[in-house]
């Protein structure tokens with residue numbers, strides 16, 4: 136396996152190495168803003184990217200922030216996260232924009248409009264900025 | 265497994281204020297517009313953190329990178345985008361994404377728009393045509409949006425003229441903005457969320 140250059144680049148070999156040659160996360164549930172939380176500390180011999188993820192997610196950190204900090208494309212980071220999730224080393228807090236009875240019944244909303252109570256919380260937060 | 269990045273390459277988070285341990289819901293708003301229209305400026309004005317940058321890699325077919333062989337053959341496209349973050353309360357965090365408006369980046373937007381609350385189309389009235397494509401995509405995708413006219417000084421168009429030039433529905437709000445001002449950028453976001461709230465409660469009233 137050839138050594139990869141450090142830092143941000145689009146070297147395909149680096150991407151290939153990081154993911155062990157896999158190309159797609161089999162767990163496709165991660166949103167860009169899914170918040171990741173570590174459930175354990177890195178262990179000796181762990182792949183360095185995965186160890187870095189466990190360190191940076193001691194407090195909740197969005198998928199897109201993890202990608203930015205690792206300087207890897209989002210799709211690659213999702214593959215790494217998928218492995219960590221499968222082995223219980225992280226948990227994922229997915230975005231919730233729909234609440235209320237329809238969401239609880241699992242109905243698909245007529246359009247993508249978020250729940251008014253969530254929007255009200257957002258407005259309060261923005262006005263307090 | 266081989267280590268492919270050095271520790272120093274992942275030093276980013278230390279410099280940034282972390283989220284509270286109770287943060288559980290990440291929400292998204294997308295700011296879209298042509299090059300140089302002020303997207304990054306707006307995100308920076310309201311963000312709690314210095315804007316970050318990341319990238320998404322897509323094959324030319326726009327399928328995501330589900331075929332690494334195409335990445336290896338360098339037939340993939342990489343597009344970078346900026347984002348910032350606002351903690352709204354102990355549980356809720358709003359992420360703001362600045363997305364380039366050019367047609368060739370449509371695949372990125374379709375990803376960003378997925379699950380987004382809504383979008384701000386940032387326009388420069390001297391180059392309104394640069395936002396046509398973005399507005400088409402938003403309408404097609406069913407993502408609610410408002411138009412924010414970033415004031416670069418030479419702005420003599422009325423809201424009606426802008427509405428006509430952009431062929432906007434009458435209920436799409438048009439607001440003025442100075443992306444360099446935190447207060448003005450904040451008002452743009454409030455205008456978007458009020459619009460979303462209006463749409464969302466109108467829906468509930470008409471079963």
Ligand SMILES: Nc1nc2c(ncn2[C@@H]2O[C@H](COP(=O)(O)OP(=O)(O)O)[C@@H](O)[C@H]2O)c(=O)[nH]1
Pocket residue numbers: 297298299300301302303304305306362414415416417441442443444
């Ligand atoms: N006069 C004026 N200039 C602005 C405003 N917003 C941004 N700019 C300037 O326009 C340039 C491009 O802005 P930028 O945010 O990088 O555009 P982007 O390509 O859409 O992200 C920068 O030099 C900004 O300082 C504004 O509201 N008024």
